[in-house]
Amino acid sequence: GQQVMQIPQYQHVQEGEDFTTYCNSSTTLSNIQWYKQRPGGHPVFLIQLVKSGEVKKQKRLTFQFGEAKKNSSLHITATQTTDVGTYFCAGPRNQFYFGTGTSLTVIP
Amino acid sequence: NAGVTQTPKFQVLKTGQSMTLQCAQDMNHEYMSWYRQDPGMGLRLIHYSVGAGITDQGEVPNGYNVSRSTTEDFPLRLLSAAPSQTSVYFCASRGQNNQPQHFGDGTRLSIL
Numbered sequence: 001g002q003q004v005m006q007i008p009q010y011q012h013v014q015e016g017e018d019f020t021t022y023c024n025s026s027t028t029l030s031n032i033q034w035y036k037q038r039p040g041g042h043p044v045f046l047i048q049l050v051k052s053g054e055v056k057k058q059k060r061l062t063f064q065f066g067e068a069k070k071n072s073s074l075h076i077t078a079t080q081t082t083d084v085g086t087y088f089c090a091g092p093r094n095q096f097y098f099g100t101g102t103s104l105t106v107i108p
Numbered sequence: 109n110a111g112v113t114q115t116p117k118f119q120v121l122k123t124g125q126s127m128t129l130q131c132a133q134d135m136n137h138e139y140m141s142w143y144r145q146d147p148g149m150g151l152r153l154i155h156y157s158v159g160a161g162i163t164d165q166g167e168v169p170n171g172y173n174v175s176r177s178t179t180e181d182f183p184l185r186l187l188s189a190a191p192s193q194t195s196v197y198f199c200a201s202r203g204q205n206n207q208p209q210h211f212g213d214g215t216r217l218s219i220l
Contacts, residue, residue, distance in 0.1 A: 009148065031206055042198055043151070045208035088150065092206050095141055095158075095166065100150035 004029075004091045006099035014107050019076040021102035023089035030092060032072045034063060037101075038085045046074075079106045110134050114199050114212035121189045121219045129184040129215050131199030139202045140182040141166070141209070142174065144195040151198065157182055189219045 004025045013019050023032065031050045035043040047056055049065035049072060056063045060083075062075045076083055086101045115130045133140065141156040143166075153166030157176040171193060173185040182201075186193060196216050200209040 006150075033206075033208060035209075042211040042213055043200075043209075044211070048206070048208065090209075095139070095153060095156040095164075096202075096206075096209060097153055097167070098143070098151035100148070 004032075004089055004097065004099040006089060006102050008102055009100060010103045010105070012105045012107060013079050015081060016078050019079050019083070019104055021074050021087050021089075021104075023072045023074075023091075023099050025070045025091055028069050030069075032065060032069075033090045033096065034072075034074055035088045035090060035098075036085050037088065041085075043088060043098075076104075079104070081106050081108055112199055112201055112210050112212035114197075114215050116215060117213065118216045119218070121186075121217065123189060123191060123219060125189050125219075127186055127189065129186075129197055129199075129217070131182045131184065131212060132180050133182075133199075133201040133210070134180065135201060135203075135210065136179060137201035137203050137210070138179070139204070140176065141200045142172070142182070142184045143198045143200065144168065144193075145198060145214075146195050154184065154197075191219050193217065194219045 033048045034046040037043045053067045054065040060077045064073045086103045088101045089099045090096045112133045138159045142154040143151040152168050155174040157163045163174050196214050198214050199212045202209045
């Protein structure tokens with residue numbers, strides 16, 4: 001089965017609201033990657049987290065890696081219509097296994 | 109650089125037919141993978157390869173074969189297509205040490 005689980009599966013927000021997706025693993029991860037997939041497109045790499053408790057920011061996006069390296073989150077501040085898409089986390093085993101993804105809809 | 113190239117982009121098959129989905133990368137990446145994407149299921153790993161001549165199974169390998177005769181190419185074969193294999197298929201490649209994955213544009217496959 002899936003190595004990592006993501007919640008929520010779907011999220012609808014009004015433009016300007018914040019959004020958070022959570023990624024949880026039953027095992028400790030050496031690192032975690034986040035990807036974004038626009039509707040009709042392919043996944044595109046956003047960021048990689050490696051250290052316990054690590055926090056990284058990309059403009060309005062904030063990524064966190066849990067202290068136990070079993071969970072991670074992506075927070076978007078003041079969503080825009082360009083944020084629409086599905087966000088995936090991926091954790092490595094012998095190859096990368098993806099979470100179920102969170103589909104974000106932004107209502108103008 | 110073209111990156112990861114997948115062909116065809118769309119395909120319709122009848123149950124029982126066989127076909128090969130092509131994937132090629134020009135980044136000299138050692139690692140290549142095939143994923144399928146179905147609604148609500150995320151991306152599920154079918155097969156992967158850590159180098160030429162080496163392949164291994166992922167989460168959902170049944171009904172699919174792969175080979176890796178060169179670093180550049182990693183074709184995915186459907187031996188006898190079934191409606192349950194209707195999906196979007198993505199090929200990805202990456203370098204060593206957990207480098208980011210680069211994805212192709214996908215193949216949208218329908219099996220009637």
